[in-house]
Amino acid sequence: MTEEIIIAGFGGQGVLSMGKILAYSGIMQDQEVSWMPSYGPEMRGGTANVTVILSDERISSPYLKVFDTAIILNQQSMDKFEESVKPGGILLYEPNGISQHPTRTDINIYQIDGNKISTEMGNKKIFNMVVLGAYLKIKPTVELNNVIEGLKKSLPERYHHLIPLNEEAITKGMNSVKLYTIENQVC
Amino acid sequence: MNVLDIIKPENQVFCKSKLMTDNTLSYCPGCGHGTAHNLTMEVIDEMGISEDTIGVAPVGCSVLAYDFMNIDITQAAHGRAPAVATAIARTWPEKYVFTYQGDGDLAAIGTAETIHACNRGENIVIIFVNNGIYGMTGGQMAPTTLEGMKSSTSPYGREIESMGSPLKMTELVANLPGVHYVTRQAVHTHKHARKAKKAIKKAFENTRLKKGLSFIEIVSNCNSGWKMTPLESNIWMEENMFPYFPLGDIKVNGVLK
Amino acid sequence: MSELKLMKGNEALAEAAIRAGVDAYFGYPITPQSEVIEYLMTERPEDRTGMVVLQAESEIAAINMVYGAASTGKKVLTSSSSPGISLKLEGISYLAGAELPAVIVNVVRGGPGLGTIQPSQADYFQSVKGGGHGDYKLYVLAPASVQEMADFVEDAFDIAFKYRAPVLILSDGLIGQMMEKVFLKDQQERLTDEEVIKRHDSWAVTGKTNRERNIITSLDLQSEKMEARVRRLMKKYEQMEKEDLRYEEYQTEDAEYLFVAYGSSARIAQKAVQLARAKGIKAGLLRPITLFPYPKQVLFDLADQVKGILSVELNAGQMVEDVRLSVEHKVPVEHFGRTGGIIHTPEEVLEALELKIINNECIRHH
Numbered sequence: 001m002t003e004e005i006i007i008a009g010f011g012g013q014g015v016l017s018m019g020k021i022l023a024y025s026g027i028m029q030d031q032e033v034s035w036m037p038s039y040g041p042e043m044r045g046g047t048a049n050v051t052v053i054l055s056d057e058r059i060s061s062p063y064l065k066v067f068d069t070a071i072i073l074n075q076q077s078m079d080k081f082e083e084s085v086k087p088g089g090i091l092l093y094e095p096n097g098i099s100q101h102p103t104r105t106d107i108n109i110y111q112i113d114g115n116k117i118s119t120e121m122g123n124k125k126i127f128n129m130v131v132l133g134a135y136l137k138i139k140p141t142v143e144l145n146n147v148i149e150g151l152k153k154s155l156p157e158r159y160h161h162l163i164p165l166n167e168e169a170i171t172k173g174m175n176s177v178k179l180y181t182i183e184n185q186v187c
Numbered sequence: 188m189n190v191l192d193i194i195k196p197e198n199q200v201f202c203k204s205k206l207m208t209d210n211t212l213s214y215c216p217g218c219g220h221g222t223a224h225n226l227t228m229e230v231i232d233e234m235g236i237s238e239d240t241i242g243v244a245p246v247g248c249s250v251l252a253y254d255f256m257n258i259d260i261t262q263a264a265h266g267r268a269p270a271v272a273t274a275i276a277r278t279w280p281e282k283y284v285f286t287y288q289g290d291g292d293l294a295a296i297g298t299a300e301t302i303h304a305c306n307r308g309e310n311i312v313i314i315f316v317n318n319g320i321y322g323m324t325g326g327q328m329a330p331t332t333l334e335g336m337k338s339s340t341s342p343y344g345r346e347i348e349s350m351g352s353p354l355k356m357t358e359l360v361a362n363l364p365g366v367h368y369v370t371r372q373a374v375h376t377h378k379h380a381r382k383a384k385k386a387i388k389k390a391f392e393n394t395r396l397k398k399g400l401s402f403i404e405i406v407s408n409c410n411s412g413w414k415m416t417p418l419e420s421n422i423w424m425e426e427n428m429f430p431y432f433p434l435g436d437i438k439v440n441g442v443l444k
Numbered sequence: 445m446s447e448l449k450l451m452k453g454n455e456a457l458a459e460a461a462i463r464a465g466v467d468a469y470f471g472y473p474i475t476p477q478s479e480v481i482e483y484l485m486t487e488r489p490e491d492r493t494g495m496v497v498l499q500a501e502s503e504i505a506a507i508n509m510v511y512g513a514a515s516t517g518k519k520v521l522t523s524s525s526s527p528g529i530s531l532k533l534e535g536i537s538y539l540a541g542a543e544l545p546a547v548i549v550n551v552v553r554g555g556p557g558l559g560t561i562q563p564s565q566a567d568y569f570q571s572v573k574g575g576g577h578g579d580y581k582l583y584v585l586a587p588a589s590v591q592e593m594a595d596f597v598e599d600a601f602d603i604a605f606k607y608r609a610p611v612l613i614l615s616d617g618l619i620g621q622m623m624e625k626v627f628l629k630d631q632q633e634r635l636t637d638e639e640v641i642k643r644h645d646s647w648a649v650t651g652k653t654n655r656e657r658n659i660i661t662s663l664d665l666q667s668e669k670m671e672a673r674v675r676r677l678m679k680k681y682e683q684m685e686k687e688d689l690r691y692e693e694y695q696t697e698d699a700e701y702l703f704v705a706y707g708s709s710a711r712i713a714q715k716a717v718q719l720a721r722a723k724g725i726k727a728g729l730l731r732p733i734t735l736f737p738y739p740k741q742v743l744f745d746l747a748d749q750v751k752g753i754l755s756v757e758l759n760a761g762q763m764v765e766d767v768r769l770s771v772e773h774k775v776p777v778e779h780f781g782r783t784g785g786i787i788h789t790p791e792e793v794l795e796a797l798e799l800k801i802i803n804n805e806c807i808r809h810h
Contacts, residue, residue: 035623061715065789259649261515261660267508274512303501
């Protein structure tokens with residue numbers, strides 16, 4: 001099994017850390033992983049993206065043109081990465097702030113309202129965990145208990161008390177993800 | 188008294204330091220470098236620290252210091268001796284580390300390394316021989332060349348307006364908190380040499396006590412570069428260099444004079 | 445025993461340096477390698493092993509600090525990125541001339557000038573064709589993974605001390621910034637001062653005892669002596685070519701077309717091999733692990749088997765010259781690479797093989 005993922009959005013949305021937790025979770029289940037970020041000033045206020053690969057085999061290129069899954073959190077990233085989803089692949093996006101919704105019909109498109117859910121939970125910082133939960137519902141590449149282990153590994157000890165909240169956010173995300181079809185688009 | 192009497196050991200009144208090699212000095216006759224070398228080696232010998240001393244030679248006239256000083260020496264790239272000495276002192280904190288540098292090396296190309304080693308208060312000794320000219324490359328202008336002084340790159344004399352003022356590096360570093368001891372000496376007479384030796388000794392004592400950086404400027408002559416006889420150059424130095432670079436302690440035990 | 449971690453290439457290199465018993469690191473921050481010194485400062489290796497870490501005032505000061513500590517036989521490391529390495533080149537030339545062991549890391553970004561902070565492999569010439577002044581070469585290791593960023597630290601020091609010569613680890617922003625699984629070796633004890641003296645007493649400046657004084661210098665004013673020094677260096681480089689060449693072959697056994705690529709480009713070219721094979725094109729990859737010494741003979745031999753070679757590099761065409769020199773016109777050799785910090789995709793690499801080598805071959809045959 002190899003899963004090639006791009007996560008893209010604004011700097012500050014937790015794009016890189018979501019990728020990191022996913023990579024850690026892969027390690028927890030003995031997979032090969034790579035995490036390749038965009039870096040530098042383009043991240044500040046601009047777009048941030050990270051390519052995460054989970055595989056049972058040695059990973060060749062950490063930098064890719066096409067992906068099994070794209071997790072998209074802003075319009076710029078939608079413009080850039082909708083076309084890069086492999087036919088039959090998955091595009092998961094957060095509709096807040098998206099004006100041009102995806103139009104491809106050869107891929108599976110899902111929505112998660114991460115902003116609304118994390119605001120309701122009273123902590124905007126767990127936004128990325130809601131999105132991660134949505135992804136894991138669609139594609140259970142890593143098991144939830146491994147994600148929790150991954151969180152323990154990637155978070156400094158002083159934040160470990162926040163793990164239950166993160167777990168709750170993941171579960172909320174799992175329960176809230178919706179299939180998006182061109183027909184049910186609100187105009 | 189004939190020659191045979193004179194060279195009898197009991198008649199000896201002066202000898203070079205045991206830590207000076209028998210290689211013939213490559214310095215011009217009349218140059219102060221030989222005396223400065225010898226004083227440094229005398230101090231190291233008298234303190235009994237030669238086995239624990241590592242020297243850093245510069246680029247310039249004293250690039251070949253390792254030919255004359257019978258101790259372990261590494262020769263640095265131009266201006267970088269304080270950086271080289273920093274690393275040695277950091278990785279061998281029990282050793283005595285000193286740099287021996289000229290004005291081009293320390294006050295021009297190596298200004299950044301000098302200032303930052305001083306600012307960090309590295310536990311090293313810097314011996315700075317200032318003769319106001321680039322000797323080795325044939326008498327070009329140095330940052331310490333005096334106003335109006337002729338050199339091959341200031342053939343009509345140093346003009347302050349276009350070439351800047353002679354740089355008082357020693358006063359500059361004295362203001363940095365990391366620097367423990369700063370003094371300016373000369374070696375052209377016995378009296379001056381004795382005082383200079385005392386200063387060098389104090390500097391190495393500071394290293395032993397881990398007091399931080401000691402900075403000794405030796406104002407010296409360059410009779411070849413200045414195009415004078417050795418005696419003329421010493422008189423010229425006293426009359427022209429000393430007023431601009433006054434001798435004496437500038438900072439002692441971390442306190443400015 | 446080893447410890448498994450998820451780390452950036454830069455961090456893995458820094459941690460591996462602590463564990464390899466490195467005595468000192470001197471550096472100056474520059475993107476995309478600042479994580480090396482940041483990690484070291486955070487980890488406080490002074491407490492862990494006694495390793496000295498110092499942020500120098502410039503890359504120039506840092507490389508001369510390396511020169512100082514290396515003069516005394518200590519294991520000393522520095523790292524930088526392209527513009528910073530340009531500043532270090534004088535010092536690197538001195539290290540080579542004075543025959544000092546040291547390890548320098550270049551996490552390459554795009555140039556020339558201030559260029560870009562994004563990944564690049566445009567420092568190939570600088571790394572293998574001298575860079576600094578004078579007749580010298582660097583032993584150059586090119587890691588292609590985070591694991592190799594860690595492993596090559598120890599390998600580099602082994603070579604540096606075997607030959608008393610500076611060694612370069614040539615990485616880039618992609619390998620430095622990405623995270624992968626890395627197995628870290630157990631902590632090695634740093635040598636004590638007494639052990640350093642015992643090991644290197646024949647040359648290192650640690651204080652003159654009952655032996656002749658040791659002198660470290662690259663200066664020989666007598667031409668005959670200087671020529672002897674240069675000959676001594678050349679002999680080392682010949683020995684490196686005989687004993688310490690490293691490379692890796694991927695699906696070359698039946699390959700009709702060959703990619704040659706190092707570091708991050710080798711990873712991308714590996715995927716291009718997979719894509720090519722899925723299309724029925726028998727492609728293979730030769731990955732030089734050492735860029736000097738270079739796998740000249742391996743390439744010369746592979747040229748008898750393949751129909752064409754594509755050198756894949758994140759630059760405007762540098763290593764391709766060494767590929768051409770190695771194959772001596774037996775088969776067509778072309779270059780493909782993006783610049784400016786753009787990373788070529790595996791698809792682009794395969795397309796370049798088809799356009800520049802396979803299609804041209806049809807033209808040649810007709």
